[in-house]
Amino acid sequence: MYDILLPIKFFFRRRITILAVLAVALCVFTVVVVMTVMNGLVTDFTDKNHTFFSDCIISTDSLVGFGLYDEFMSRLEKTDFVASVAPVINAFGLVESESSGKNAALDLMGIDIARHIKTTDFADSLYYRKDTPMLAFKPVYDTNLPGCIVGVDLLVERQKSGQYSQLSFLPAWSYLITCFPLTPKGALAKTGTQLSANSKTFYYSDNSNSGLAKIDSTVVYLPFDSLQSLCGMDVGTKRTNAVFVKFKKGCDIDVCTQKVSGLWQDFIKEKGDFAFAGLFGTISVQDWKTYRRGTIAPMEKEQTMLILLFALVGLITVFIIFVIFYMIINRKSKDIGILKSLGVSRFGILRVFLRLAFLIGLFGAAVGILFALVFLANINRLEGWLFDKFGFQMWNREIYAIGEIPHRTVPLLLLAVAACAVAACLLGALLPTLSAAGRKCVDVLRVNQL
Amino acid sequence: MTNKNNYILSCNDIYKSYQMGATRLDVLRGVNLDVSRGEFVAVRGASGSGKSTLLHIFGALDTPDKGGVFFEGQSLARFSGGKINEFRNKKIGFVFQFYHLLDELTVLENVLLAKMAGASALGWFVASDAAKKRARQLLDEMGLSQRVRHRPFQLSGGERQRVAIARALMNEPDIVLADEPTGNLDSQTGSGILKVFEKLHRQGQTIVMVTHDERIAAKAQRVIKLADGRISAAY
Numbered sequence: 001m002y003d004i005l006l007p008i009k010f011f012f013r014r015r016i017t018i019l020a021v022l023a024v025a026l027c028v029f030t031v032v033v034v035m036t037v038m039n040g041l042v043t044d045f046t047d048k049n050h051t052f053f054s055d056c057i058i059s060t061d062s063l064v065g066f067g068l069y070d071e072f073m074s075r076l077e078k079t080d081f082v083a084s085v086a087p088v089i090n091a092f093g094l095v096e097s098e099s100s101g102k103n104a105a106l107d108l109m110g111i112d113i114a115r116h117i118k119t120t121d122f123a124d125s126l127y128y129r130k131d132t133p134m135l136a137f138k139p140v141y142d143t144n145l146p147g148c149i150v151g152v153d154l155l156v157e158r159q160k161s162g163q164y165s166q167l168s169f170l171p172a173w174s175y176l177i178t179c180f181p182l183t184p185k186g187a188l189a190k191t192g193t194q195l196s197a198n199s200k201t202f203y204y205s206d207n208s209n210s211g212l213a214k215i216d217s218t219v220v221y222l223p224f225d226s227l228q229s230l231c232g233m234d235v236g237t238k239r240t241n242a243v244f245v246k247f248k249k250g251c252d253i254d255v256c257t258q259k260v261s262g263l264w265q266d267f268i269k270e271k272g273d274f275a276f277a278g279l280f281g282t283i284s285v286q287d288w289k290t291y292r293r294g295t296i297a298p299m300e301k302e303q304t305m306l307i308l309l310f311a312l313v314g315l316i317t318v319f320i321i322f323v324i325f326y327m328i329i330n331r332k333s334k335d336i337g338i339l340k341s342l343g344v345s346r347f348g349i350l351r352v353f354l355r356l357a358f359l360i361g362l363f364g365a366a367v368g369i370l371f372a373l374v375f376l377a378n379i380n381r382l383e384g385w386l387f388d389k390f391g392f393q394m395w396n397r398e399i400y401a402i403g404e405i406p407h408r409t410v411p412l413l414l415l416a417v418a419a420c421a422v423a424a425c426l427l428g429a430l431l432p433t434l435s436a437a438g439r440k441c442v443d444v445l446r447v448n449q450l
Numbered sequence: 451m452t453n454k455n456n457y458i459l460s461c462n463d464i465y466k467s468y469q470m471g472a473t474r475l476d477v478l479r480g481v482n483l484d485v486s487r488g489e490f491v492a493v494r495g496a497s498g499s500g501k502s503t504l505l506h507i508f509g510a511l512d513t514p515d516k517g518g519v520f521f522e523g524q525s526l527a528r529f530s531g532g533k534i535n536e537f538r539n540k541k542i543g544f545v546f547q548f549y550h551l552l553d554e555l556t557v558l559e560n561v562l563l564a565k566m567a568g569a570s571a572l573g574w575f576v577a578s579d580a581a582k583k584r585a586r587q588l589l590d591e592m593g594l595s596q597r598v599r600h601r602p603f604q605l606s607g608g609e610r611q612r613v614a615i616a617r618a619l620m621n622e623p624d625i626v627l628a629d630e631p632t633g634n635l636d637s638q639t640g641s642g643i644l645k646v647f648e649k650l651h652r653q654g655q656t657i658v659m660v661t662h663d664e665r666i667a668a669k670a671q672r673v674i675k676l677a678d679g680r681i682s683a684a685y
Binding site: 001002004005006009010013014334335337338339340341342343344345346348440441442445 | 506509511512531532535536537538539540544546550551552553554555559563564566567568569570571574578617
């Protein structure tokens with residue numbers, strides 16, 4: 001019973017334990033806040049990639065693309081695990097603003113809007129046509145004109161607050177878009193001896209804010225058929241260079257991607273005598289995360305690095321607890337002698353101090369988590385206030401495509417941090433406690449007697 | 451040879467030395483002492499004569515380098531670690547010069563600590579009411595019934611020592627070992643504490659008390675004088 005009473009009494013009646021609790025709380029607070037924000041940023045980024053690129057992507061890096069995609073899409077639509085499919089053309093082109101005369105080489109993305117909004121969350125990224133995404137390529141000022149959707153960062157200024165200065169009306173801007181068509185063999189198409197270039201004027205019909213900085217600052221979206229034509233991919237057997245696939249709800253993405261891959265392999269075997277079957281060789285079937293690994297992996301690596309860095313914070317916690325327990329036990333050496341003179345065993349002493357460490361860890365974690373939750377709940381308000389008063393921002397929203405600071409906590413993370421805090425306290429307390437338990441009480445009492 | 455079974459506590463040719471840096475300090479050099487049940491023995495000697503060391507060895511807080519200590523004829527050297535703890539808890543009651551109370555506990559909790567130390571959580575659950583009753587009774591006998599909820603720092607030196615005596619008596623030990631129990635008190639308060647020991651002795655309690663004060667030793671039934679690690683006189 002003493003081993004329950006004493007830790008409680010030591011905990012509540014020793015000021016030094018408050019220091020220990022505060023040290024643990026501070027470490028827990030820091031870890032929870034930083035991990036929540038970092039985890040939120042990574043999750044947000046991966047989620048945006050997922051919703052932009054659907055579940056599975058059949059694609060080739062080749063600008064030539066591949067044929068028979070519509071036949072394969074029909075096969076996919078007949079399966080019981082595919083919800084929708086959408087062809088996508090990724091190309092490059094020269095974009096010239098007809099009003100300002102400025103031009104730039106940009107990424108072009110050809111999308112079949114009807115299929116694309118079923119397969120991805122593209123509709124949510126639109127500004128003017130969010131509620132009527134089917135009309136996204138029809139400029140509101142003249143729906144008969146061919147429209148283009150422009151990545152938001154190409155046209156709209158981002159304020160320091162992170163908000164875009166969207167115009168309340170859609171300006172009638174036009175762009176001359178020029179592409180260099182490729183033949184199915186990969187050569188530049190020629191007219192006579194001259195290289196041919198296809199140009200067409202498109203009218204600004206909307207902008208897209210996908211939340212993916214690189215895409216929003218480099219991509220212009222065109223109707224699938226239009227870009228197919230500009231790239232010469234409509235000559236002979238029509239070609240595309242990607243098909244996005246969305247699986248039905250509840251389907252495992254890895255398993256279904258394997259199924260799509262199997263179907264694709266069967267398909268290309270079956271179509272072995274197709275004139276341009278050689279183009280199938282460059283195609284890969286990947287789940288969204290593998291497809292975007294080049295972009296996601298660095299962030300996940302950063303997160304892993306951060307976890308490692310916080311393991312060092314954990315080590316610091318262990319050291320702080322070690323020092324505090326060393327102090328506590330030095331001060332309590334007389335008490336250890338008394339307890340031993342009363343017949344308390346070595347293990348009894350161990351239990352007393354390890355339970356005290358457990359209490360410190362538990363309370364420290366609880367206090368740290370509580371403050372972290374309060375802080376996170378108000379983090380954006382606090383940042384807003386700091387920005388209004390002092391112009392301070394965690395991230396310059398003019399540069400970084402981050403809206404709100406992520407603040408949604410993950411219960412599992414909180415539990416893991418609390419468990420680590422308790423474990424760190426037990427670990428930090430173990431050595432001084434073992435040393436205390438091993439001391440001969442007569443040594444302690446004799447010293448005190450002098 | 452003396453039959454050790456006749457004595458509650460005895461020691462046979464005890465030697466003990468300490469290493470103090472490069473110097474070896476021989477504290478006890480062949481001490482023989484037998485204590486009968488119900489006896490009040492005072493061990494007298496100057497500072498450094500080895501009297502506290504002898505008391506610690508009697509109470510199994512320390513072990514001799516040579517020689518044996520016997521409790522009711524059984525050698526303490528043969529006791530296992532668990533049995534030594536039980537011996538300290540049940541058979542011995544220690545009273546120290548500096549009281550050695552735990553500052554975080556109340557007076558009542560300090561007294562109960564002796565009982566708690568020897569009980570499991572379940573055992574305590576069963577015995578706690580009786581233990582609290584006995585602790586209150588002891589504190590009442592010590593004139594501390596109004597102080598049960600106080601903490602040690604709120605008490606005078608004499609009161610603290612009486613709490614320590616109550617704690618030592620909590621488990622109804624066979625022997626009370628007192629190490630200079632009045633050494634930190636003024637003479638009037640010290641006299642009060644001595645009276646408590648005399649009363650305990652009259653009730654049949656075996657007491658071994660260490661003191662350097664001849665007047666205090668005179669209150670004991672038997673006085674053993676230690677000098678240079680040996681018994682120099684017994685009367």
